[in-house]
Amino acid sequence: xxxxxxxxxxxxxxEGDSAVIKCTYSDSASNYFPWYKQxxxxxxxxxxxxxxxxxxxxxxxxxxxxxKTAKHFSLHITETQPEDSAVYFCASTGGAAGNKLTFGGxxxxxxxx
Amino acid sequence: xxxxxxxxxHLVRRRGQEARLRxxxxxxxxxxxxxxxxxxxxxxxxxYLQKENIIDESGMPKxxxxxxxxxxxxxxxxxxxxxxxxxxxxxxxSSPGLxxxxxxxxxxxxxxxxxxxx
Numbered sequence: 001x002x003x004x005x006x007x008x009x010x011x012x013x014x015e016g017d018s019a020v021i022k023c024t025y026s027d028s029a030s031n032y033f034p035w036y037k038q039x040x041x042x043x044x045x046x047x048x049x050x051x052x053x054x055x056x057x058x059x060x061x062x063x064x065x066x067x068k069t070a071k072h073f074s075l076h077i078t079e080t081q082p083e084d085s086a087v088y089f090c091a092s093t094g095g096a097a098g099n100k101l102t103f104g105g106x107x108x109x110x111x112x113x
Numbered sequence: 114x115x116x117x118x119x120x121x122x123h124l125v126r127r128r129g130q131e132a133r134l135r136x137x138x139x140x141x142x143x144x145x146x147x148x149x150x151x152x153x154x155x156x157x158x159x160x161y162l163q164k165e166n167i168i169d170e171s172g173m174p175k176x177x178x179x180x181x182x183x184x185x186x187x188x189x190x191x192x193x194x195x196x197x198x199x200x201x202x203x204x205x206x207s208s209p210g211l212x213x214x215x216x217x218x219x220x221x222x223x224x225x226x227x228x229x230x231x
Contacts, residue, residue: 044222101148103155
C-alpha cells in the first residue's frame with residue numbers, strides 16, 4: 001500500500017523565518033495531497049492541499065509544491081508567527097488507496113518569539 | 114455551518130467494557146472516515162463508510178471493532194471488550210462525496226474522542 005514519509009520530525013524556527021516540511025510518497029497513482037495542522041488536544045485542520053495536475057499552490061503565507069516525477073511534496077510557511085506552532089501532517093490519497101488518507105508521521109513546529 | 118461533531122470528547126472505560134464513539138458529519142456530507150491516533154504518532158485509517166454501506170474497512174482490526182453509518186443518525190464506531198492498547202484518540206472525518214465535483218474527496222476532521230482504558 002501507500003507509504004508517506006515526512007521530515008523533519010521536529011522543527012524549531014525563529015519568528016519571522018521560514019519553515020519547510022518535506023514528504024515523499026510511494027504510489028505514483030496518488031493524486032491528492034492535503035496538509036493538516038493539529039494543535040494540542042484538537043482535531044487536524046486542513047490548511048492547504050494540492051492535486052496532481054498542479055505543481056504549486058499558494059495561500060497567503062503558506063505554499064505547497066509537488067514534484068510528481070520524484071514523488072515528493074513540500075509545505076512552505078513564510079514569516080512564521082508563534083501561532084504557527086503546532087504539529088503538521090502531510091497526507092496522500094487516490095491511486096490504489098482509494099479515498100483513504102495515508103498520513104506522514106508529523107512534524108512538530110515550534111516558532112520562538 | 115457546523116463542522117464535524119464527535120461525542121463524547123473524552124471516554125474512560127475499564128478493560129472488558131464497550132466503547133461507543135459517535136460522529137455527525139458536516140451538513141451535506143455523505144462520506145465518513147474513522148482514523149486512530151496513538152500518543153505521539155500520526156493518524157492511521159480505520160474505515161470508510163457511506164450511508165448504510167462500508168466501503169473500505171482495510172484498517173479496522175478484525176476483532177472487537179465495528180462501524181456503521183445508518184440512514185438516519187450519526188456514524189458509530191464500536192469497540193467491544195476494550196483493552197489498554199485501545200487507548201488513543203479517534204478522529205472522524207467527512208467529505209461531500211459528490212462524484213465529479215471538485216473537492217468532493219476533501220476530508221474535514223472533527224475534534225476527536227480521546228479513549229482511555231483503565
